[in-house]
Amino acid sequence: MMRSLRAWWIRLLYVVSRDRREREFSEELESHLQMHVDDNQRAGMSAVEARRVALLKLGGLDRTREQIRDRSGIPMIETLLKDLQFASRSMRRAPGFTAVVLLTLALGIGANAVMFSVVNTLLLRPLPYADPSALVMVRPATGTNRTPAFAAPPDFYRYREQHRTLEHLEAFYFRNVNVTGGPEPERVLALTVSSGFLACLGVQPVSGRGFIAQHEQWGHHRVVIVSDGLWRRRFGSSRNIAGQSIPIDGQPHDVIGILPAGFAFLNPEIQMVTPMAFEPGDNMNSRNNYFLRMVGRLETGTSHEQAAADLNRIHASIAAEFSTYNGTSISVQPLQDALVGSVRRAVLILLGAVAFVLLISCANLTNLLLARAVSRQREIAVRLAMGATRRRLIRQFLIESLSLSILGGVLGLALAWLGANAVNLISRQVLPRAEDIGVHPVVFVFTFAVATATGIALGLLPALHGTRVDLAECLKDGSRGASDGGSRQRLRAAMIVAEIALSLVLLAGAGLMVKSLRQLLHVDFGFESADVLTMQINLPQQKYVNLEQHRQFDAQAYRKAVRFYDDLIERVRSLPGTEAAGAINGLPLMGDVWAKNAALLDRPLPPDIQGLSPIQYRVVAGDYFRALGIRVLRGRAFNDRDTQDAPKVAIISQAMARRHWPDQDPLGKLISVNPPLSMLPPESFAAVSPGYEPGKFTIVGVAADVRYGSPDAEAVPLVYVPYSQGSEGEMSMYLAVRSFTDPGTLASAIRGQVAAIDPDQPIAAIQTMDARMSAAVARPRLQANVLTAFAVSAILLAAIGIYGVMSYGVSQRAKEIGIRIALGAAGRDVVGLVLRQGLSMTVVGVAIGLIAALPLAQLLRSLLFDVSPADPTVFVAIVVLLLATALVAAWIPARRAARLDPASTLRSD
């Protein structure tokens, strides 16, 4: 065994050093012959005779050499090398052809590699945490539509205490904090977590330690684990955290650890992790506030269904105490699915689409190679006649196409590297985990596999067809050597039909997505985005809220904050260029920020909280409605007289008016936005002041509906109240400023006004409303654009394919056409002849494409907005487009055919 391995190794080495070894064998045989000749001459033969006998005895010099060669190297590898040499020679001989093929393949394979790297990162690559398959997202689901909701802290503590199926159950929420003490105040994203959170993910701080249970206690909670980036910005590259602290929202926090570089959880911008702790009696820590999300780690051997059953057992025991929980449950989902669930379908569809593009390119290249095989028939016939086997020739063909496809794959990989980096940058706002997108090792494997499969697919048909040659016919003197059989023509036509069918499917997808995007962009969002600048201001509670009064539900607690916003809006309003300025706690298209239950005081109260009307709650300051161009349809907007001490007023949205006062005038009606004491859960009584009574607001206006949620979601009932009257401690507001000029120019003036009031106050998220609009539709726009790009390449490739096949057909039939013209056929007849052929292929392709596209379009349903997957206008438009393209592509060769000079075509041969 060892001996034969050794022999194989030496034979492999021989392949490399073959020239030297060959020379040595020649010398050895020559010396053998010399000795034999010497002996023969000594025995009395003539020199000529001696050599003849010696050669005879050897069994022929060439045969011996052949035998030695077979034994010394590995014949298979050597023929392979020879085939490769041959392939590279024939590539260099036709540089134009080679360049076209390589470029097509590089683009096709590269685009596939890019899409695959996206799929790989989003769907296949495990999350960057320890044993990520055991991580789950735990969410309360409300109502029948089971929309994911948040958990209240008391409930989380109870789940954590009583569960039996999890190694960890942890809670987290995001908040924006102000970090001071550096050269400039900074506003950063903080992840606030229960103490076992990092351990649950298996993330170890690179320096220092993680949180301990004690950090959840109020008073021990002023510790922070900072991101690598924040640490470097603040403290440089030293890793010594001892004694370092950072002021967060005005309070010094001890740095107890540094996160590993690149740490991300749901959001790559996280700058610090802080422990979740509540002051005793804090309203946040009650069943009035649902804001926690939960993540868990399954115990080995438990499924997420078992964990869900376990948590729902606990949830049911809570629901038994609080009737508001009736109809709710807990859902447990693998973390990876929870993170990328929303884009999985879109990404897979795009991967399918790009594979179609590659298939279309392959069909084109197959036709190209088929044509080339025909033109090489003479060469093939000669080789067959000289004894090459058909198998050997097929292998030769395959090796040529494989060398092309693998070279194309290498080029494609280079393109993919550029492409994946571009996607990484472009899609950060759009895709989860986009920051990880890149050419990972598995992408190399994928690309190589695609390239190999492409090479075989490309080479096989031409190889089988090209080597079926009628030797006598081909080698006959004067024969054209390139007769084109009917089967080969059918094959070419089949490729075109397939191309058109595939293009139609892609065009249908792209058409539907584009129409959907147009529908989305033409929706009336209810506001005017042009010339509006927005920015976020988050006042620190410690500075602007009287916490003692705050706990008493006393609106006077926020007097300082109210004064800040009044002051700021007044200053901004007087800046030159400002048309109107206002502020709100959540801008349009930002998603739901504050849900409440409103009591309508013009009718009897329902028995419990569930009977109250769910609303979105917005507190506004200044001329918010004018600044965003929101129409007040009835009554009036808020004005400067709606102060903290004035009678409480509210403006409701049209959707709210329609739902509750369909036939009445809502103006003058009274509502309250907090439940009466009788409906509050008993455990929150302690937190409420003795004289608690929810404020009564008089409706003074009805505003047009505005889409505050996602752009494709209908507006929901909404209540606006003045910030001064209903802020309830909301510290984070968005300033909206309408300007006469380019809104960007106002930014620094506004920044100056903020600093004039409080130099420590940072501002964040400075963006025009237009930018927010396009960010909100960025994902559908990206999907539509990418699919359109694929579809455009598809139709171009199909057009090139039709053109190529028709031109080839015309050149093959030049003689026949020449005869027809000579016999009196008009140019029109010839054009018709060629066009008919092109069109018949197209019609068949369109028919097959339609049959395939209608069911495939259903896959897009969830991605479409206000468009049916079988939208007739889209389908009619793309069929017309395809037919027109095919006509143009066939018309050019048809015209050329009509202009053939019969004399010259008949003479040539």
Next chain:
Amino acid sequence: MTDQAAVLQGTLTLMILRTLESMGPLHGYGIARRIEQTSGDELAINYGTLYPALLKLEQEGYVKAEWGLSDNNRRAKFYKLTRAGHKRVEQEMRDWERTSAILAKFLAGASS
């Protein structure tokens, strides 16, 4: 002749090894002549078939080759048994003797 050749293919390796063992280092031509002589010129082989067999033995490490000078001062490649080659000769000879003894016994029994 054809039968002889068939027998020869299987035993050529053994004959080469045995020749090298008894004669010491020898070139290909020498080995061929020696095999013919010892067989009393009954075996007429194509000398060419010797070389792939020698190459195989060399690749497997049973013989080593070196260029040297022949008796007539011709440059020639000399083959020499390695230690593994010596062992292999012993082994092959034992195997061969056993095989031929069994075969001889069988043939004798079958004829009577």
